[in-house]
Amino acid sequence: MHILHVVQLYWPAPSGAARYFQEIGKRLVAEGHRVTVLATDAFDLEHLWMAGKRRIPEPVGEHDGVVIRRLPIRRLPAPAILYPIIRRLMVELGRLGRPAIPTLRRLATVTPQLPDLEAFLADPYLADVAVVHTTNITLDFALIPVVRWARRRGLPHLCTPFVHLGEPGSEQVVRYYAMPHQLDLLRQATWVATMTDLERAYLIRRGVAAQQIVTVGAGVNPAEVTGGDGQRFRAIHHIHGPLVLSLGVAAFDKGTVHTLAAMRQLWAQGSHAVWVQCGPAFGGFAETVAALSPDEQARVRVLGYVDDTTRRDALAAADLYVQPSRTDSFGITYLEAWCNGVPVIGARAGGVPAVVRHGVDGLLVRFGDVPGIAAAIDRLLRDRALARALGAAGRARVWRELTWDAVYQRIRPLYMPHFSEHRRG
Known part of the structure; x- marks a missing residue:
């Protein structure tokens, strides 16, 4: 089975999400699956909105048997503060609820952009992809076009959103992870893999179906x-x-x-x-x-x-x-x-x-x-x-x-078509 992982930062970038997908990916490869990672060229997270930060220039690579395709980031020619301004504007527009979703999707992809993404998704190399696994719901500029592509092809979509809940009773942090278009993306996913039951409970309160969400957590070797x-x-x-x-x-x-x-x-x-x-x-x-x-x-x-x-x-x-x-x-x-x-x-x-x-x-x-x-x-x-x-x-x-082997055993069934049929049936 060919699996596409969409991870904004990937090895050797120092990212928890990158490590999560690295550990899952190499175990899938060990079981005989093909895994392709779609990542940006960012090494530092700030490269997504700020010039002068570290990047990984090689467009194609391989690590632990996983094929890596990196696409270059393009930003609007504006100061780095434009990005947080847009995100704050999106939070305010999100107060309108579902009617704001089309506008929020457009704003999410204003900057940063992946100008080579459409060409990548049209590559025959991806013709046999059977499952798409995306991540980082707040970095939605990469998720929105990929999810649209997966939906057109009728592919199962698994998302690990890494929702940051922030302080209890405060929306100061979590509002950037739970805008209407982000929640809509999760509601339409085949599966949502959460880090904790606290994250799972929050998403259920925000309208994501309980039967879609599986807590898998993270681990360590x-x-x-x-x-x-x-x-x-x-x-x-x-x-x-x-x-x-x-x-x-x-x-x-x-x-x-x-x-x-x-x-x-x-x-x-x-x-x-x-x-x-x-x-x-x-x-x-x-x-x-x-x-x-x-x-x-x-x-x-x-x-x-x-x-x-x-x-x-x-x-x-x-x-x-x-x-x-x-x-x-x-x-x-x-x-x-x-x-x-x-x-x-x-x-x-x-x-x-x-x-x-x-x-x-x-x-x-x-x-x-x-x-x-x-x-x-x-x-x-x-x-x-x-x-x-x-x-x-x-x-x-x-x-x-809490080892990565244990995490893999919890998430592995979400990749398997028979598991989806069993749970949905």
């Missing part, structure tokens, strides 16, 4: 994130006391700003813990770090992108992992920490409360609650027995249900 040398990491970065680790994008929505503020509170109270942040910085975070006092800067290690060896070493060295984010539909980094027996702190936002169980395998705080984050960090640094118990519970759960 434990062998790839364990075995690091914690002592080597500490020696290289001159860390001798407690180590608090954060991975991924340093940004407000990820809770990075709040984590730093919490650490400053603890330092003011006499803590000698060092905070390590690995990942790219957005939204003025670098300037925030630069404004710290010399004593505070001595307790911060902002490393930016790191290679896999450094990442494993950091995880092996960590005493606890902190990511109080409101924009995680799942949060794979919690699993990476658990694989190393490291307890985690997350926020009661997004899909995280379905992943991190408060008091069982981690602690949860309210998003943006700096005193609450500081108290949780301090508690786990002081109560090492609790920290070890939470980390051990997380590690056991990963091996039980």
